[in-house]
Each structure stands twice: as structure tokens, then as C-alpha cells.
Amino acid sequence: MGTAFVEFEGVTFRFGGPASVPVLTDVSLEVARGEFFCLLGPSGCGKTTLLNLLAGFETPERGAIRVEGRAVTGPGVDRSVVFQGEDSLMPWLTAAENVEFGLRMAGVPRAERQRITGDALRLMGLGNQGHKYPRQLSGGMKQRIQIARALVCRSQVLLMDEPFAALDAQMRALLQDELVQLWQTHRPTVLFITHDIAEALILADRVGLMTAGPEAGIREIVEVAMVRPRRRDDVEFGRCYEKVNAIVSDEVRKTLARMDEARP
Amino acid sequence: MKRLAVYGVSVIAVLVVWQVVSARFFSPALFPGPLAVAGKALTLIEEGQLQKDTLASLGRVLSGFALGSIIGVAGGFAIGSSGLVRNFLDPYVHFLRFITPIAWISPVMIWFGIGETSKVVLITYTTPFAVMLSTTAGVIGVPRNRLRAARSCGASSIQIFLFVVVPSALDQVLVGMRLAMGYSFMTVVPAEMLAAQTGLGYLIINSRLWLATDAIFVGILTLGLIGLLMDTIFRLVTSRVLARYTGAA
Numbered sequence: 001m002g003t004a005f006v007e008f009e010g011v012t013f014r015f016g017g018p019a020s021v022p023v024l025t026d027v028s029l030e031v032a033r034g035e036f037f038c039l040l041g042p043s044g045c046g047k048t049t050l051l052n053l054l055a056g057f058e059t060p061e062r063g064a065i066r067v068e069g070r071a072v073t074g075p076g077v078d079r080s081v082v083f084q085g086e087d088s089l090m091p092w093l094t095a096a097e098n099v100e101f102g103l104r105m106a107g108v109p110r111a112e113r114q115r116i117t118g119d120a121l122r123l124m125g126l127g128n129q130g131h132k133y134p135r136q137l138s139g140g141m142k143q144r145i146q147i148a149r150a151l152v153c154r155s156q157v158l159l160m161d162e163p164f165a166a167l168d169a170q171m172r173a174l175l176q177d178e179l180v181q182l183w184q185t186h187r188p189t190v191l192f193i194t195h196d197i198a199e200a201l202i203l204a205d206r207v208g209l210m211t212a213g214p215e216a217g218i219r220e221i222v223e224v225a226m227v228r229p230r231r232r233d234d235v236e237f238g239r240c241y242e243k244v245n246a247i248v249s250d251e252v253r254k255t256l257a258r259m260d261e262a263r264p
Numbered sequence: 265m266k267r268l269a270v271y272g273v274s275v276i277a278v279l280v281v282w283q284v285v286s287a288r289f290f291s292p293a294l295f296p297g298p299l300a301v302a303g304k305a306l307t308l309i310e311e312g313q314l315q316k317d318t319l320a321s322l323g324r325v326l327s328g329f330a331l332g333s334i335i336g337v338a339g340g341f342a343i344g345s346s347g348l349v350r351n352f353l354d355p356y357v358h359f360l361r362f363i364t365p366i367a368w369i370s371p372v373m374i375w376f377g378i379g380e381t382s383k384v385v386l387i388t389y390t391t392p393f394a395v396m397l398s399t400t401a402g403v404i405g406v407p408r409n410r411l412r413a414a415r416s417c418g419a420s421s422i423q424i425f426l427f428v429v430v431p432s433a434l435d436q437v438l439v440g441m442r443l444a445m446g447y448s449f450m451t452v453v454p455a456e457m458l459a460a461q462t463g464l465g466y467l468i469i470n471s472r473l474w475l476a477t478d479a480i481f482v483g484i485l486t487l488g489l490i491g492l493l494m495d496t497i498f499r500l501v502t503s504r505v506l507a508r509y510t511g512a513a
Contacts, residue, residue: 057412075415087407092431092508102417105427146413153417160442 004030005189006054006157011063013049022061023049025215029208033068034187036180038200041210042252047193050210051159054191055081067157077102080150084162086142089134095145096121096130101102102153121147123182140171141203147179151186160192164199176202180228197244201237202230209247212255220247288392296478301485304478313467318486325494327384328455329448330392333441339392340399340437345429350400353458361393366454386455391444398440402433414427434509438502442495449491 008029014022021048031037039047052058053065056075060092065072067079081088089098100108100117108116121130126143134142150158164172180203183190193201200207204224211219222244226236279298286297296304308314339357342349365386372389376382406429414428431451456465471479503510 014494032384055412057417073290077410077416077418079416081413081416083409085409088409088413090410090428090431091511092434101414101427102419105414105419105423106415133508149417 003032005033005035005068006031006191007064007066008054009043009064009066010051011050011053011060011065012059013046015060021214023214023216024053024060025217027063027217029218029221031189031191033189036183036190036192036203036205037192038192038204038207039210040194040197040200040248041216042212042248042255043195044255045210045213045251046216047195047210048161051081051161051191051193054157055079055159073208077106077153078155079159080153080155081149081156082143082146082158082160082163084165086134086139089142089145091134094124094131094133095137095141098134098145099130099148099152101149116152117148120152123151124148125178138171139167140175143167143175145176147182151182156189158188160190162193162195165194165196172199177229179203186227197241198232198249200224201226201240201244202232207244209244210251212251212258219251247260270284293441293475293477296481301477301481304476305486308482310478312485314482317462317464317467320460320466321456321464321487322494324380324383324387324455324463325445325448325452328387328451329391329445330502331384331388332448333395333444336387336392336395336440336444337399337437340396340440341403341425341430343396344400344403344433345425357393357396361397365390367457369387369454371416373458382458383452383460383463385453386458387448387451390447390451394443394447395437395440398436398443399433402436403429405436406432408435431509434506435511438506438510442498445495446491446496449487449494452487462464 006029008027011024011027012022013024014020027050039050041047049058053060054067056072056079057150072079090101093101096114096117097104099120100113103113103116119128120128121127124147126141126144126148127152129137129141135144135146146163164175167175190203192200192203201224207222207224208218209220209222210216222240224240226234226240230237283297283299286292286295289295292300305314332386339353343353344350344356368389370388372386373380376385410428410432411424414424419427452463453465453468456463457469460466464487468480468483471477471483
């Protein structure tokens, strides 16, 4: 790993006024350039909030977030986001038009836009689907469009918020493989949110395990040293899974206990 | 084709029932049957009266509808996009939309006279509310992730408004306009109570004085038919021209 490319330094964030309980408390995290980092944790622990902070959609109450040493002050093309659902796509635009959206906004000439978009669509296996509208495509194809849209922006950081969560198991596995290949070729820095332990272990260089919310933080970072492509039936994969599962289960139990305490 | 056949059967059934009921239970002067109404319509067409009245009403409705839609769309986008504008305008929108245009006939006549302007103003008044409410709902309902994706792609605020918010809300704008077109047609009769010399509203109101119920029915049916025709044209044109925004593409 190189030096920190993405940095969270003592980040605290809360929705609502100062009287509300913080979602995240004093989170510090460093991700290296070109690293594939997965954030894993129980539902509602603040994984997506952490990603939204890095995307610039939210502003931390305390602490700093930096990309390549520059403070994040809002959304930017250096950080592309791939969302879980399909509602981030423009349904009135074709697949190709969705992919080239950022280029069009930046005033890139049409011919160049079409060339870049065509390359990205081919890379994502959508070479002959560019003329179709999102509603004419499967869930997996829609997620590929989102990834292609992020790729054409040539973002240094790819932020992925449970992008495969709504897909069936076969499609999810296929896209995980494709994403790994893509990452190995282009080496963007990836922050990938998931609640699926196996998915995190298939994809990540390191997995950040979050504590149960509220006032969540990073409990532990697990290095995944297995060579790619990784196999779920590998002994080392199983060992790693058990280790991560023990921590995540512990945090889930804490979440349930807090819910019980809060019940009248 | 099957749908058209059902429409045809439905229309014929209603006409038959209407003819039987009017012939058996009412005097033709009080409730004329479809044959008597058709006969009166032919007379009015031969005299050129029905065409003149229809064109006059249609002109007023389309003028008021167009002006009201512009106000409604602009207001809806402003209210939907800005909390400040919403808080500023909302009380007036929700206050005015409950006041029937009939209540405004006298003030409008005093302010704008008895010419065309007052009639168009009255129809214009009725139109914006449905368009505004629907447009506002469309703007507020733009998925947050779509806006965020556009911002991440480097779109500016104005680009997001033009290339994300407006197309996202277009479907709702069109729904509001279709509803508003109905209200515009409903207002043309009271609008033509304002010292009009032409128009279907004038035909209906003037025929009342002579107890010409057959002419009243001609006016009512013509209003409904041109309303249906305008709505069909509106749907066909918007679904063709704006196909990609309405999901028809």
C-alpha cells in the first residue's frame, strides 16, 4: 500500500441538531491510492453515511475528509458514486446517454463523447445495448450502466453503495468478478459498502468492520491477503469469513440489545 | 379494435336508453331525446351558429389554458425547487384554489370589462392550480440519488434543473395539464355568462331564456365532445413528442 489517498480524520456526523445522537463518532480511516476497501457492518451503523460524507453529499460536524490531501467540500467528478438502486439513472435517456451524462455536462464534443461512451459500454459488456432505455434492461445491466457512467468521468475514487445488493446471487457473483477485473485493469481507489461478508472478502484488499450504531466507528480493519480471483470454497477464505463473521455477529447482537433497551 | 367496439356499444346503449327514457317519461320540451338534439344540432350547423360558438369557446379555452399552464408550470417548478418560495406562495395557492371562478365574475367584469379579456382571465384563473400542484409534486419527487448522481457527474445547479429536474417532473406536469384542461372547459360556461354574444356557454345560457332545451343539450354535448377531442389530441401529441419522458419510447 502507498500513502493515504483517502483520509477520514476524527469525523463526527449527526442528522439534526446538536441534541441528536451522532451517527458516526470520531471516525478515522485511511485508504491507499488504488486500494479496494470494503466497509462492512450491521444495518443502520452508518456505512452509507460515511460514503456520503466522502462523496460530499453530507458535511461532517467535526473532523476532516481529504482526497489526495485536498479537503472534500462537496460532490465532485473526482469521486463517482454507484448507487444501490436504479433511480439514479435518467429513465428518459438511453444507456449510452446515461453513461455520457457527465461528459455532456462538461461540454465534451459529441464525437469524443460517443467514442469514450462506446469504449465504456463495451468494457461493461453493453456494447450493443447503448440504444436501450434503462427500463428495457435487467438489474445487472443497469448497475453496469452506473459503473460505466462512473468510468467515463475518469474519477480517481469510485464510491459504491451496496451496488449489487438488489441482484440475484448469480448476477451478483458475475458482477463481482467483472468489478475485480475492471479494478485490476484501471486501478481506481474503491470504497465499497456491503453487508455481505463473502462479497467483501471476494473484492477487498482490506475490510473495515464498523461498530453498531449510533455513535458508530471503525472497530477493526481486516487485511484480506488472498490472491485474486478468490474462491469461496478456499480454506483461507473460510478462515477469514469466520473471523469477520464473529466480529459482525457481535456488533449485530449489540444492535439488537440496544433495540431491546429502547423498547418501552 | 376491441376497445373501439366496446366504446361504440357503450355509446349506442346510452343513446338508446336516453331516447326511451325521454320519450316515455318526459315532455320533449323538458328532456329532449338524442334524435331531437341531433336534429337541432343539424339546424344550428346549417345556420353556421354551432361552428361559430364552438370556435369562440375553443379559442377562449385554449388561450386561458395556455396562459394558466405557463403560470402553473412556472409556479410549480418555483415552489418545488425552493422552500422559501413554497412557504411564500403556498397559502395563496391553497386559499385561491377553493374559490370558484363564478365568484370572480363580477370583480373580473369590473376590472377587465365585458370583452374577451375578462373571459380569458376567468379561464386562466382556473387552470394553474392543478398544473402547479402536480408540477410541485413532480419536482419534489425527483429521486435524491438521481440528483446526487448528477452532482457527482459535475453538473451545475442550473444543469441539474434543466437536465434532471425538468425531465424528471415532466410526466407530472402533463398529468396536471390534462386535469387543468378539464377545469378550463368547465369554466368556459360561467365565463360566457359575461355579456357574451358567442360561445357554447352563451348558447346554453341564451337557450335557457327560450326554454330551448334541445339547443341547451347541443351546447352541453358539443362542450363534452370538444373536451374529449382536445384531451385525445393532447395525449397523442405529448406521447409522441415527449415519448422518452413519458415512458412511451
